[in-house]
Amino acid sequence: MADEKYVKKCPECGSINLFWNRDRGEIICKDCGLVVEEKMIDFGQEWREFDQKGESKRRAGAPMTYTQYDQGLGTRVGTSSDLYGLGKKDRNKFFRLRKWQNRISTAIERNLKLALAELKRVGSYLKLPKSVEEEAARIYTMAVQKGLVRGRSMESVVAGALYAACRRHEVPRTLDELSEASGIEKKEIGRTYRFVTRELGMNILPSNPEEYIARFASALKLSPESQSKSIDILKKAQKAELTSGRGPTGIAAAALYVSALIHGEKRTQREVADVAGVTEVTIRNRYKELLAKLNLEKDIKKLKKKNKK
DNA sequence: AAGACGAAAGTGGTTGA
């Protein structure tokens, strides 16, 4: 195939400096990074479903297209022009380094490029802040260097790294969300997440229910009052030691459910359960505990009286 | 009829011998 076929202008910036990436079957504008044309070749993994129910089979959309590669993450030993002013010893060192650089880079960095593309895709799907993406990239890179990816799919490690990064930055996503975005099974993400964090010696504090409140509340379209009330409830719950050992999402969900009730913005358990990624049963259990320990009954009773009138 | 509630059985992970 002749490259001339693709000599055209970038619709975005008008540049004719287009670059055909054979491996990915894309044409990218070198000036603005726009993917001018992609040839729809699916290099993604075909993940099979081992469950009986086939309808849950998921594909994660077109894999690894967008993103420009090498987000300044790959280290480069400079070119010969950098040699000016170096002594002989340093020169040798320089060449040695570059030789190694070239060897390693082919293997590791190629993998890294693909992984980072996947990471960006999932990250943007979840609307994660840049800092989290970069943290995840860092984690992934360290994982690769430690050889932790062996025996695991690249995608699952990426998902695990993202999950870890989210929690570190106190913007946690649930495993369900990660699963939805990456197409990897929840269990698998959890597994690799635990594995990677343990192997890298990261200390991860259990995520705080409060961190979920804002996101869940907006998903449920709750008023700010309900939201701050639920945080209030959470604080009390923590003092009453109702939170340790429980899943943070369940607690957050229950707190939201109660505060919505109190403020007359009733949501069904089903609705709350869905956005929080837990079941109604869990909400009920937490809800019951909250009522029992935090004497919120008064508030509920007031509410009921109001409704009767 | 839909939502809330609760019991019972099942799942996957952690812990401690």
Place this chain on the structure above:
DNA sequence: TCAACAACTTTCGTCTT
């Protein structure tokens, strides 16, 4: 490595609104 265990889910029947 295995069994006990806690948290959570699934499923299903009953009660309430």
